[in-house]
Amino acid sequence: MVLERLQQMASHLTGQLAPHHPFDPLSADEIAAAVAIVRKEYEDLFFNAVSLWEPRKMDMMRWLASPETQARPHRVADVVAIGRGSKVYDGLVDLDEGKLVKWELTDGVQPLITMEDLQVVESVVRKDPKVIEQCGLVGIPPEDMHKVYCDPWTIGYDERFGSKIRLQQALMYYRPHPDDCQYTYPLDFCPIFNADTQEIIHIDVPKVRRQVNTAPPINYNAEAVAKEMGFRKDIKPINISQPDGVSFTIEGRTLKWQNWNVHVGFNYREGIVLSNISFNDRGTVRPIFWRMSLAEMVVPYGNPEHPHQRKHAFDLGEYGGGYMTNSLALGCDCKGAIHYMDADFVNRAGEPQTIKNAICIHEEDNGILFKHTDFRDESCTVTRARKLIVSHVFTAANYEYCVYWIFHQDGTIQLEIKLTGILNTYALNPGESAAPWGTEVYPGVNAHNHQHLFCLRIDPNIDGPANTIFQVDACRGEGEPGSTDNFYGNAFYAKKTKLDTMGTAMSDYDGDTSRTWEMANTNKMNPYSKKPVCYKLVSREVPPLLPKEGSLVWKRAGFARHAVHVTKYSDEQIHPAGRHVPQTSGEPSEGIPAWIAADPEGSLDNTDVVLWHTFGLTHFPSPEDYPVMPAEPMTVLLRPRNFFTQNPALDVPPSYSSTPSQVAAGKTGIRGLVDNISRLAFGGKGEKG
Amino acid sequence: MVLERLQQMASHLTGQLAPHHPFDPLSADEIAAAVAIVRKEYEDLFFNAVSLWEPRKMDMMRWLASPETQARPHRVADVVAIGRGSKVYDGLVDLDEGKLVKWELTDGVQPLITMEDLQVVESVVRKDPKVIEQCGLVGIPPEDMHKVYCDPWTIGYDERFGSKIRLQQALMYYRPHPDDCQYTYPLDFCPIFNADTQEIIHIDVPKVRRQVNTAPPINYNAEAVAKEMGFRKDIKPINISQPDGVSFTIEGRTLKWQNWNVHVGFNYREGIVLSNISFNDRGTVRPIFWRMSLAEMVVPYGNPEHPHQRKHAFDLGEYGGGYMTNSLALGCDCKGAIHYMDADFVNRAGEPQTIKNAICIHEEDNGILFKHTDFRDESCTVTRARKLIVSHVFTAANYEYCVYWIFHQDGTIQLEIKLTGILNTYALNPGESAAPWGTEVYPGVNAHNHQHLFCLRIDPNIDGPANTIFQVDACRGEGEPGSTDNFYGNAFYAKKTKLDTMGTAMSDYDGDTSRTWEMANTNKMNPYSKKPVCYKLVSREVPPLLPKEGSLVWKRAGFARHAVHVTKYSDEQIHPAGRHVPQTSGEPSEGIPAWIAADPEGSLDNTDVVLWHTFGLTHFPSPEDYPVMPAEPMTVLLRPRNFFTQNPALDVPPSYSSTPSQVAAGKTGIRGLVDNISRLAFGGKGEKG
């Protein structure tokens, strides 16, 4: 009876008029159905994640090629649940069939920490006698425990406690007033919280003690700024509007804009997932990327003193970029004409939860797309660019990451990430130096050196799945100046090195050769250049992982050892640091190093491959970053090279275009899309283009 | 009599109600006055440049400190003129005194090639019998000589002809129709033009001959695109307006915006010159940069075959970024509320010429400036950023360079350069391979590998002129994992190396250490961090000069040998490849190498220094770049570090801000500057921030 009802419920969901695209995230109803199916067989569980188990690539490709004749991939929920005693279950629920198709107890792993898991810790900490005692030692009396706060982090890995008990470390702070920025008042000790028993099992206390900071608050909220210094009054509004509407269309979650076609997915872990990205090349729809996402991150801190080594958050694998996503607001996070998408997740109790406006989709003007003036007669063509931005913002405790996936008219895809939010801080005694591992950004506030390293997972589909990756270096030609081959010494060329096998396809960044990487289809040559069609990865913010070889972070974050790894495609390989990241020891390393070790000879030549790119920045804090950091942007570009036979944006209407004949005849050329809104700042007659 | 009249004229010019700021470019009247003063003593001259001779720094600093009591620096014109026989004269005209104060015949140099110099060559080439003969050999009959075009370049340096005769090389093209893009039809030979005698003195003819291309035209002008494929119709307008006006003010050429204060100059050579840049830090005006400009460029091509080694244009020193500047158009080059500035130059005949709308000044919204959400209660502050852009665009024969000097509210100055325009091309026979030195971007069109290297001149004034430059590298701590000092192997820090003396202050980019450079005032410590106040140069597009050590380009473009050079300030040292660049042999190297060689032991510690930064990119062309290149951007950042005691944009009004107390009380926080224009793309109720 119950089974039948569930099957009906599931088939109702998938059989509705506009059925879900197989890449669509699970809807709230689907999440509820999956939970109900699990609950039918297993009770007394907390839910950690109920998320789309993506269709297998072969099935999906088959279906996409012929949706009328091929079986539509089933909707399947990927379930992670936690039972008493920190028992972790990994399951799959086939929603089309309405049944549990996999249910496994997974030993010795810890699934990520959800926002709910985080919320619990602060209240436990405040009541714990040993924490109250430590607060007393740094100058906070018991009656002020309501002013004590903590950012609960996963413990990362601590060899004293291992992986079997689900643990969090509580980074401790104090707020003189509830509206004060707590990062000005870090406490020097660190309680360890057992998530299963909900108690503090240990406190790490430093040898040198530090009293709670006595510096006055420094706050960035509007109320405080208004009081402290007032707001500047000299910023006039800039209005951005699209009176005729936007230039993109959305069907379900499939976005079409300026020849681009992309499915916009979202999950608790990676946040935005872009799938099935293609470009309509003058009538031919050409596949470019099968799937692209930010798949992992690690933020190692550079202070070697215990227990700061534990500060190396895997924000996606340990907390979830989707779970931490902000609900966005019109005119604040995004300006202009905006389309939002919501995100549905499960909560601990198994109920669906919605983050409204989790994803923002909008267009922006992007300055000059191309321009040329003939110096002979000033005949000129100038065309303005437009870009489409698919973005979300997530808050990882103190930090904010703003993730912008940007599509350009010239075939370029750009991933821009802005870092903002607040520095992670630690206590500093008066007269104590923060150097060399940190900076005193405000009196008594030590912000440690750290890196933000992101792992971009790119599943290329450059005119089909059989692709090959090349490392490209700008190299000087053979022969010294004066030699026959290079008489004037000016020869240089692009040296291409094929990344052949799993075991050798590890490539570091080389600024000295302006190194890039090409994702090529060697089966298809550009008819003009006779070079393989490809997309080039251009990335210039590529610091090496600074924690040393053999170090804890190096072991846990195997993906970050090289700027580029390449692996053979596998449906199972999505998470570069492993499926369950908290409390992994790195012995052996999970994710990419394990996959490579399993098949080091595996050929990467002309086959379905995945490129993993780790990039980011090294952050040495300074007072300018406090109390809230001005956004710092970083960019990665994916650019078509030898993919098109000409500039693919040639048919974008120009703002102005005149030919030599028109100039000679005294005509003024075409003023197709000239903007009639722009004005001179201080009046007078503007010469319109 | 004449002298008196000129003195009156000059003093009238400088004595008018709003006198010129000493950094203002010469006005048309001042140019006319300077020419008249020169002409009084010397006739039969062509004018190459009449430009502001900038006040000596000591005089200017003295005057700025006390304009009421100190002598105002005189207006002085820097004159370059050419007499018969390629004789070059360098002169100075004191306009306040109305007299010529310097006039020198300078031997063995060639001043830059002006637009007028360029224009002459094409008509000479078309009539030259030897050129007509060569055209015949590649398939162009004599009656089609009007379809033959050339881009006249400086000769660079050719050892066969030396420096004494003023020469140009004519890169030859053909246009089937006047409106066809000539770069599709490059010719294989290269005439050499004597500018003094106005005749062709030599033709470089390759061993392998190539007939003129027979491929059909590929054009980007609107008329051709409309005919060939039509324009896409799915781009809806984006309107940008500032109903209350702009947020900046201009007095003369002094620009004030968001605490910034900067004088906007312009000259024929560097284009935009920014001087006397300061920031009002909560009431204290703090100097940051004395002067900043793009001072030189070199674009070496990588094909070693003669005579392609001569393709290595110094676009600023050989042609002038100011002279080549475009007249900009509202709504085309720039959108929104725009302020333009014109540029005045001299022509060959000594008359003032004006480029209307040479400089564009406007604001843009810049997304999120900072944001933080407290995960406990979703109290949140989000503030949007604004940027101010001072820009110009110049056309260097085939290429366009769009130069954007961008001021940010957080104290950052960004130099963004967009490359667009058309590839320089060479002929290719059917079946001939363009590899490895070039790419066939269209049938029969070979685009050679090349670099675009820019030299940014920064004269720092970080809280005063006594500054020190440090190279900063992100380095791993001592001690292997397991050692006492670095037990977990995670230690890292910023290693600072002082650039001590002229002879040793040469620093290459190092991607492996994310190298940056700091311009510091070691006399002034940040009160919180106890580190010297500084601005950091962050630049990630820093390829090395690919022409080899000892090569022609290496010798001529000494500035490009290292990412950073530092020199002691000298009023005379503005041009990193020398004052007169065309036909320099590089033996000895002029500009930076010469200045360093003259004082290798010169201390750079805590003194007035200049930092020269060479950055850019290596361009391996592809068909996507043809027939017109989608703009490729590059960015250099100058960021305050330990300069301010807090985020200097804290008082920018937020879009939204709520505090924990407000959230707890059910209040919605401050919605200060919420934008009421933004809308949902597809209707519905937007939740305003």
Ligand SMILES: [Co+2]
């Ligand atoms: Co950071």
Ligand SMILES: [Co+2]
């Ligand atoms: Co180029």
